[in-house]
Amino acid sequence: MPNITVDAWVDFGCPWSRISLTELHRVTPQVDHPVAVNFHSLRLDPDSPADYGKTTIENLCDHLSIDVAQAEEMLRVVIDAGARVGLHFDFHRARGGNSLDAHRLLHLAARSQCQNDFAQSVFTAHFEEGLLISDHGVLSSIASKAGLARNEVERLLGSDEFARDVLNDEATAKGNGIERTPHFILNGEVVRVGVQYADDWHETLRQVVASAQ
Numbered sequence: 308m309p310n311i312t313v314d315a316w317v318d319f320g321c322p323w324s325r326i327s328l329t330e331l332h333r334v335t336p337q338v339d340h341p342v343a344v345n346f347h348s349l350r351l352d353p354d355s356p357a358d359y360g361k362t363t364i365e366n367l368c369d370h371l372s373i374d375v376a377q378a379e380e381m382l383r384v385v386i387d388a389g390a391r392v393g394l395h396f397d398f399h400r401a402r403g404g405n406s407l408d409a410h411r412l413l414h415l416a417a418r419s420q421c422q423n424d425f426a427q428s429v430f431t432a433h434f435e436e437g438l439l440i441s442d443h444g445v446l447s448s449i450a451s452k453a454g455l456a457r458n459e460v461e462r463l464l465g466s467d468e469f470a471r472d473v474l475n476d477e478a479t480a481k482g483n484g485i486e487r488t489p490h491f492i493l494n495g496e497v498v499r500v501g502v503q504y505a506d507d508w509h510e511t512l513r514q515v516v517a518s519a520q
Contacts, residue, residue: 310340310341310342310343311338311340311341311342311343311493311494311512311515311516312342312343312345312493312494312495313331313342313343313344313345313491313492313493314345314347314491314492314493314495315328315331315344315345315346315347315489315490315491316347316348316349316476316480316485316488316489316490316491317346317347317348317349317426317488317489318348318349318350318351318406318488319406319409319410319426319429319430319433319440320350320351320352320403320406320433321351321488321489322385322388322389322396322434323385323388323488323489323501323502324430324488324489325389325394325427325430325434326388326389326392326394326502326504327489327491327502327503327504328344328423328426328427328489329392329393329394329427330392330503330504330505330507330508331344331503331508332344332423333392333505334505334508334509334512335512337509338512338516339516340516342512344422344423345417346413346417346422346423346426347476347479347480348410348413348414348472348473348476348477349476349477349480349485349488349490350405350406350407350410350473350477351487351488352403352405353405353407353477355403355404355405356404356405357404357405357439357441358402358403358404358439358441358442359402359403359404361402361403362398362399362400362401362402362437363382363398363399363401363402363403364378364379364382364398364399366403367381367382367398378398379398382396382398385398386398388502391504392504392505394434395434395435396434396435397434397435397437398434400435400436400437401433401434401437402433402437402438402439404439404440404441405441406440406441407441407470407473408441408443408446408464409429409440409441409446410469410473410476411463411468411469411470411472411473412425412446412450412455412460412463412464412469413425413426413429414469414472414473415450415455415459415460415463415468415469416450416453416454416455419454419455421453421454421455424453424454425449425450425453425454425455428449428452428453429446429449432445432449443464446460446464447460447461447464487500487501489501489502489503491503493511493512493515494515494519496518497511497514497515497518499511
């Protein structure tokens with residue numbers, strides 16, 4: 308049987324994307340068939356500024372006119388879901404901003420087959436370390452540690468390379484009715500939307516293997 312291909316539409320500001328991808332890569336070594344994940348960009352807020360100047364908690368309080376305790380309660384479901392799979396989310400540190408440049412680097416990472424390493428590092432920087440993922444210094448450090456050549460990273464960040472690819476991904480998503488992240492399509496047929504845990508992935512991959520036999 309050929310590889311199982313997973314087309315994944317994700318955004319770096321989406322905690323459910325982080326959880327689902329972590330669980331997918333936890334499960335794939337247990338599958339008898341190779342699983343190839345192709346990342347696609349889908350920014351939830353493409354018009355956002357480079358830096359909101361606020362943490363997620365602060366932004367939520369201002370946007371909804373609620374207090375910190377109420378914002379924390381709203382985000383508790385995400386924190387608990389992350390803890391369930393060994394991931395930490397610190398919304399008192401996470402800072403919002405435009406993820407275009409991070410997505411451009413995600414496309415560059417495909418050339419070196421290190422998209423997952425890069426993506427997971429961006430998620431960690433954003434959700435745990437409070438680093439601004441629109442900052443070129445932050446992105447350069449993350450990309451280099453993930454295995455990308457620093458000269459290629461700096462060249463990309465100084466240009467608009469892969470910007471069109473990001474926009475094309477988003478246009479493809481819109482054309483196919485994909486409106487939120489995460490969104491997964493396996494072997495071009497099996498669709499899964501929203502957060503996916505290990506049990507979900509086991510069942511989905513079993514179905515894909517069975518349908519191909």
